[in-house]
Amino acid sequence: MASDSFDMIVIGAGPGGYVAAIRGAQLGLKVAIVEREHMGGICLNWGCIPTKAMLRSSEVFHLMHRAKEFGLSAEGIGYDLDAVVKRSRAVAKQLNSGVGHLLKKNKVTAYMGEASLPAKGRVSVKTDKGTEELKAKNIVIATGARARELPGLEADGDLVWTYKHALVPPRMPKKLLVIGSGAIGIEFASFYNTLGAETTVVEVMDRILPVEDAEISAFAKKAFTKQKMKIMEKAAVKQLDRGKGKVTAHIETGGKVEKHEFDTVISAVGIVGNTEGLGLEDLGVKVEKTHVVTDPHCRTGVDGVYAIGDIAGAPWLAHKASHEGVMVAELIAGGKPHAVDPDSIAGCTYCHPQIASVGLTEAQAKEKGYKIKVGRFPFIGNGKAIALGEAEGMVKTVFDASTGELLGAHMVGAEVTELIQGYIVGRTLETTEEELMNTVFPHPTLSEMMHESVLDAYGRVIHI
Template sequence: MGEKFDVIVIGAGPGGYVAAIKAAKAGLHTAIVENRRVGGTCLNRGCIPAKAMIHASSLYREMQESERFGVTASDVQFDYGKIVAYKQETTDKLCQGIDQLLKANGVTFLSGKGTLEKGKAVRVVTEEGESCYEAENVILAAGSKPLVLPIPGLDLPGVLTSDELFRLEEMPESLVIIGGGVISVEFASVYSNLGCKVTIVEAMPRLIPNMDKEISQNLKMILKKRGVDIHTSAAVQRVEQEGDQYTCVFVEKEKEVRASAQYVLCAVGRCPNTDGLFGEGVEPEMERGRVVVDEEYRTSIEGVYAIGDLIRGMQLAHLASAQGVYVADKIAGKEPSVDVHTVPGCVYTDPEIASVGITEDEAKEQGLSVKVGKFIMSANGKSLITKEERGFIKVIAEADTDVILGAQMMCARATDMIGEFVTAVVNRLTVQQVAKGMRAHPTYNEGVVEALEDIEGNAVHIMPKKKR
């Protein structure tokens, strides 16, 4: 048996590496196990590379449309290889930063495949051999992998997961995306911006179905305007290969429809990556492939915790990081320093989408009496300057107390501005408390005050409703 630690973390993604650093900062002897690069899916195969490609493709589209600002740009082109290199450079810098943070905080890095054995032992296997370590506490943070549905044809060579799409070195000419969630619409934005013919096939009645209905409707209109072909309430039956093309066959409105492309992307979500995570005789309670935990992320095995994509809940990098902080604080005997229940959701399309708390429809379903304030961003000065697409900010507040319960935003910089509403919801701030702070002009953030003031009918830049 090798060295003994206070904490061993299996997985160095955004949940794992944050938990390890927090534990080390609290004075706990900490190790982290990872068989690939640090940063996990988010940094290497998800959030960061996707957002880098969104930025590059959006810049290309903006340059093509620059004449509307009085700027003429001729012969605008892109080099897909250089976009991929820029994406990789961004990832590499952040990975290097995490490596340095782990080292600077005294976290022992164990390179290899980590497996939980009996007695809170962790076996680490490499090509050279294996070692075993003991721990007082083990945090499972092995993350997730792309989910592939049992649909005929998804094993064909031209059917890709998001991992494989990132590895393409040449720009796809056409792409059919199975799924209409966050991963789907972000990739649709990237490739349609670059001139790729994109088709989305979604089984649910609308895109990003977990978001506010109005957001879904607006996003569908914007994507269609940009040339994306969208099919909702469409059940995929199979994928067929026809020469160098792949055809997605689906049923829509009781009719069989065929959509062909150079590649098919399966973007229906992700599932826990538990392959090789548990040794022989180690059986934590599981439910539908996920590790079952209590409210403090403890598994059924004493001293073993699980966080992030391994457990039930939203699969988001920032949620995994918050859970990592929470568990590290609990192990160190501290009061948790983060609220893990109020989780912002973000979609990096153009315009951006962000939400937190409950929607208006959810409030109705729960029988809550609420007030709703809304501001259309076409009346916002900064939005007019930058000629933004249709967008809005909506705020949901408790009718009796004016406590803010949720917010939905579809506008420029929404993913940055949602933090203000996260703070409001976590601290149960009222509409009046959040509106009291002065916002600079001209900014997109001015729309926040307008939406808040609309709850009481006092917004300056919203036309008063006509009295009947």
């Protein structure tokens, strides 16, 4: 095989692409990966990882203010935003170089440059040194997505920020407007609010975190309001007037438009797939609403062309992309992998309190015609939660009343992003309420609330 000829070429080295490349190499394929910017993609460099590092700083800051509750003393509590950002960037850099090392270790040939698909089985890469022409029977598109920009609300990096600007802020906002209350918007609102910014969140839907179970959204809203965050639902930012060091936002609620002044705006109104410049349409790859249309196995309908991760549509989550990457590599290597089930992919939001969920919400289960049993358990009934000083939260489980199938699980509170995995494993193993009830959960742990929530759905709860 010629040096520019491969079994599989992956375009994009984010959590979908680099994982696909590594899995392909493990299965004996000759693999190349093309990346135009950063190994690890948005997730490692400008998304999941650096935001968690920043949120950890704000969490510790919040706890320092509560020192007295724990019998401790902390005087003159403050922060250095530049140092918080520096730590976050160092964490991202460490992981970025780790991805490069993993690709090398697995003998994946990496090309840094801009890729396009001039013809079937061909990839052209514009690098610093010129253009490289590569060939492969199988091409995996993993080019990800970027922040959606609404007309008139475009980011300028000074007054109006995208998530990228918010990760390397030119200053600490005093009065902050966050447009959009999905995971990205709420995480940044939580971070800056905890550090003292007067924060307003505007959501066009009738509730914040609209993809979550309604009860969880309501609980989170109450918690955020208690933290002095201002939440505006069924509201839309119609216009931003930019002045010197200030922005006047025209916000419409209930048919009335009011003007509010801020010094910083973060726009978090969704994402747009990176489909441009690849030559997809000419190849016959179908693109709808900036996303590549695929079947459940990420095939595009054009022989030998696959699309994974954000470019292939919702849910826009790194772990979904990675799993699709593994599935596609196994498919290319001749295996028969299961398709990724979107209902078994958890969503995690790392605000304070944390939010995590998997499967159907109570409303979705009813819409689908299920007769359901719902269980709830509050953090206040859990010994470990009280000992941690984290007694605010709840665990909610939704079961099919006739079969005992776990249809969905929804949580809000401390460390729920770690707890949710128990229910995901349960769903993957097709567990029923009986097995969950018969499982012995260790004491004292937060995970006991998961057990109690199941017991509650069947009228057997002990601790409330």
